[in-house]
Amino acid sequence: MIDTTDFRFLSREKDRHGNDRVYVRRGGKRIRIRAAEGTEDFNIAYTDAVAHLRGVPRDIKLKLPPVSNEIGFVYFLRSGERMKIGFSKNPFSRGQQLLTGIADGVHSFGFVPGSERDERAAHRALSKHRIAREWFECHPDVVKVMMRSLTFCKVAIEDDLREAK
Structure with missing residues (x-):
């Protein structure tokens, strides 16, 4: 929720x-x-x-900022008993930024190709485990989504490498 x-x-x-x-x-x-x-x-x-x-007329629709379909990376960062699910075009740089701002330290960091839409879909699917904004409790459902995403990406990369040989 x-x-x-x-x-x-x-x-x-x-x-x-x-x-x-x-x-x-x-x-x-x-x-x-x-x-x-x-x-x-x-x-x-x-x-x-x-x-x-x-007092704004109802025919004027106010919407949230548009979500981009541009491909970047959806990242998963675990710190203590919390997991951050975010989006970045440069996950290495984002990881470095987050390292300096997290007092508990980073226990794991992984990322997969994806868009802001993919990130929001993950947020919606895991909303009942949300702590605040992009942070979620390290519930087995949250860990499962992370592991499936990372495993799927690894299998897809391995398939691409086999086809390239």
Whole structure:
């Protein structure tokens, strides 16, 4: 589930049947969010509702920054009992940057070819294990995604090398 502390106008209520409902409340008015929490559609619906309650006409859609399909690398960095899943065009440089900023030290670092879309897909799939932003608890599900990604990439590279001989 997404960390909703960033959504200061979010309100959870029960309807008359006891079902959970999520609303954006501002200035005594509210708009229901029907998209599932933790999805890009939820973020867009939230942003749109806040804008509407501020007086921006509904036909003007506010969206999150576009996600690039440009190929780079999805990286997995383990530090203690946490795992960071991120995107970088230069994972070696990014790894060096992260080394200086992580007090616990880095226990493992791996990366596979991918795009920002791939990174976001991994974030959505693992959202229930999210600690904050790109950090996830080192749950077996998270480790499994990392290992499958790295294994798949290794097998694909080995296949390419065999074909090149």
